[in-house]
Amino acid sequence: MRRASTKSRLWSNLMLGAGTAALVAGAAQAAPLVKECGKTGEFVIGFSQANNAEPYRQHVNDQLTAAAKKVPQFKLQIADGAGNVNTQTSQMDNFITQKVDLILISPFEAAPLTPVVARAMKAGIPVIELDRKTVGEPGKDYTAFIGGDNFKIAEEAGKYVADKLLPQGGEVAVLQGLPSSTPAVERLNGFKSGVKDNPKVQVVAEQAADWLPDKAQTAFAAMLQAHPNIKAVYASNDMMAAGARLAAKGAGKLDQVKILGTDGLPGPAGGIRAVAEGEWAATFTYPTGGPEAIEMAKSILLDCAEKVPTVVTVPTTAITPDNAKQLMQN
Template structure:
């Protein structure tokens, strides 16, 4: 009887060991914001009663590498795949291969440029055009509806860059006295935001406000302005990262838009688990956003 009990225990332990769910994750580029998404995913996976193991890979903005990573996940027979696209215009093969293998697929943070998703494929993220509108409405009001605006774009191949900038220009259409005097890419990076602003100041550009496609580039621009004594120029960011919130506290940023990385990252893991369990999920799962100003930034600070 003891031997039988021992065999049953061994069998149960063996089954439990193989019951762990495996989710393959490929991110477009492991930058500042994506690092918060990955941390949120890892925290949710650890807390899940299902027993979840994440395998996180960085495609370094390489479309071919990302597709190879997805193909590797499929060959490993993972239970689900989460993809933060390296290029939102190049996701068709990823969707096709995951669907053909019958593996649930969650796109995270940056929405692929498709009208609809096939069954078993969803997107978790935010409405980027609306975010650009929120940012610019605040800046336009603070500018008194007139003046010169510089726009610091994200990575040009990234759809969020186009959507956020389109949102900014939606608002500008209502303010003919606000002129766009500069519009260049800072590639999502703080250093490049600083370099752009230093270049514009060196050329003697008159700028009253800056609409940056993310906090990092906005912080870089604000640092250049502070170093040259131009602190009267308004700088708006997007993401509401911890660094962005500190920049608001210091008066470097005038505004940001909070894109909750915990809601997006953890929500992507939740969506993957639901798809694994054959829940009827499809389409877009939108995460709410909020305007962050010097008056309310405290409520977004992480404890």
């Protein structure tokens, strides 16, 4: 059984998988992360996905699957939490019972899934959290967190509104995701922080739409009735941005309202196309963390790492009319 020799080797492995990802260092406790490991072994990785129905979640699944296929020793099992904390808890418990070698999880909600993550850690199974966090401290209550910085991504969106879209000021609205999820809270606060760069920009309405386009359409239609002079809306994901556009169209305000999304998904229904074709003003990519998660799993399971970076932060890309068409071709 071979142990990872140095911290620098682990960082090298992660950098190869993460490309330009920013790695925020911190080490898990200096003890073996798994009892069984080695390059000649075969390992099962369980992934508890929050909800396969969301396009972003499917994008995560696709990138994880593609990365795992490049590692012959890995078998990836994806479980659909279906947007239900009880379902996701049961699936996590099943992974623990099966004694999988490592667990990945994107928790649908933070607090309700914290206990089952603790059970996995107590059973000696490393847990890497993707995109969303449970309650606790990475490196202690779970092995590591990999994802974008939701606050900074939304803050960049806010600054784009304040500096580029509405330099003369104006009323703006925010469509928040599921309030009990960490990204929803961080994106709301980040956007509000970003628009503060311009005191003439006022956030006059904010409402949760739970990441769903139909709820976003209903919510933004009501916002436009209450605040007919809204000039921009920031949606915390691309699906809600699509719903907001339908509401603006229904109100006859497509020319008045600038729409911004978050996710920057590829494909015909994604945010990149919407910006490229002039439907939205911008969207901001939220990286899946899939390739980085598989690189970390390789360090733990194949290289027998005794410690890993407890936070891996993957940067965003602003998708605007300046680069959207080029990105569609990539």
